[in-house]
Amino acid sequence: MLNHKSNNRFYKTTGIILKHSPIGESDRLLTVFTSDMGKLKLVARGVRKTNSKIGGHLDLLSHCHLEISRGRNIDVITSASNINSFKTLRENLIKIGNAFFCLELVDSLTPDNEPENKIFLSLIETLKKMITNENPLIIWYFSFKLLHLTGYLPELYNCGNCQIKIQPNQHSFNAILGGIVCKDCSIRLKNNLPIHKDSLPISINTIKVLRYFRNQTLEKILNLKIEHSVMIEIQKTLLSHLSISIEKNLKSTLFLNHISHLITNNK
Template structure:
C-alpha cells in the first residue's frame, strides 16, 4: 500500500552499506519505520529528508512491518537543531520521549502538533528549559499519568500554601500531608502555579516566558523525578543533558 504522510524523523540509523532506517512520528498513523535505500550517500535524493528532526511529507510503500521510502518533500529541515550542540541535545530528548513513550501506530494529531511546535520553539531560541518542561507535561498527559495539581493527592484539600510536590505519590501535597512523603519537594506558590499553567498551555501558543532560575530548578527536579517514577522509560539523551548542566558545556 502507498502512504503519503506528514511526519517528523524521530530516529535515524545506518543500515548496511548505504541505507538508513528512519522512524517517523506521523500526524495520522503514529510511529512508522521506513527503509530509505541509498540515503547514506551524499548525492542521494533521500539524504536530506532522512536527517533527524526533519519535518516533511513522506511517500512510502508498506506491505509489512517496515515501509520503503519512495519520495519526500522537506517542509522544515531544522538544520539549526543538528548544528548546535545544545539545541541538538534538547531536541534529542524531545524526540526520544516520543520514540520511547508512544506505541507503534498510536496516532495523536495533538501530540504531533506539540512535537512540531516544540522543535520550532527551540529553533526560535525560546527558553529550552520551559520547552522541555512543557513537553514533559504533554507526554505525561498523553500517557495517562499526569500529576495531580489541583488538590492534595493524599487528602483532597485544595489549600492553602505552603505546598510540596511528591513525585512518588503523584502530585501536590498540602502542609498537613507532607509527612506522607519525606522525599517530597518543597515548592513555592509560583512553582505550583507554573506547573498548572504548563499542564494546560498549548505549545503552539508559547510566547516568551520569564521564569526565575530557582523556579526552573524546582520544575526540573520535580518533573525529572516524576518521569522516573511514572513514565517507566530510560532515556539515553538525559545523560548528555546532565553532562551539559554539570560541566556547563
C-alpha cells in the first residue's frame, strides 16, 4: 500500500483524525489513522481560518477522504471530504468521551507509518456501534482487542509470575507481571510492596469474560449480561493493563530512537 506513496507526488487515502495541534498562524499538525498506511503525521495549511474549505472536515474523530501532497519534511493535506463526522457521538458527552478514549488508545499503542488495517476496521466498528448502543462493554472490548492486535494481551490462562495453569481460586491481576497471578504468588507478592500495590483482585467471572473477549465478535459480547461488580473489575483490570502497556510502548519508542541515534553517530 505504500507503493502509491513512493511513486507519485500526490496520493489518496481515508482516515480518522486522532489528534491535532496548532502550528504557525493558521495551520494544524494532524495525526491521522489511515485505512491503508497506519498512523500518519500530516500538515493542513490554513485550516484555522474561517474561510478554509477543508478545515470543517478535519475535526477530531472525523472519518474522511484525503488527498495528500508529498512534502520534503512532512506531507500536506490538499483536499478533504467527510465520510462520517460521527455527529451523534459529538452530541453526547459520555459518548464523545468514550470515542476520544478510543482515539487516544490507538494513538498511544500504534507506531507511525505501519499499516494496521485490523485495528482501523475495529475502530470504525466501535465508533459506529457507539452511535446506537450505550453498553460500556463496547469500549472495553475495543481496548482488549487493541491490546491483542498490538501484542500486549494480558496473560489469562497461566500465572504471570510462576506460569502455573490458573485454577478457579482467589487470584489477583498484576499488569506489571503481565496478567493473572495465582493465589500462592498473590500471597507471596504481599511482601514485595512495590509490585503488590499494583495488584487488583479479580473474580473467576471476570476472567471468564476476558477470555470470552478474546474469541468473540462485538455482537456476541453485547449479548452478555454482566453483573455490575464484574463490569467494574473489567474496567479496573484493563485500565491498569493499558497504562502499563502504553508506558512500555513509549519506553520502547524512546529506546529505539536512542539506539538509532547511537548508530547514526557511530557511522
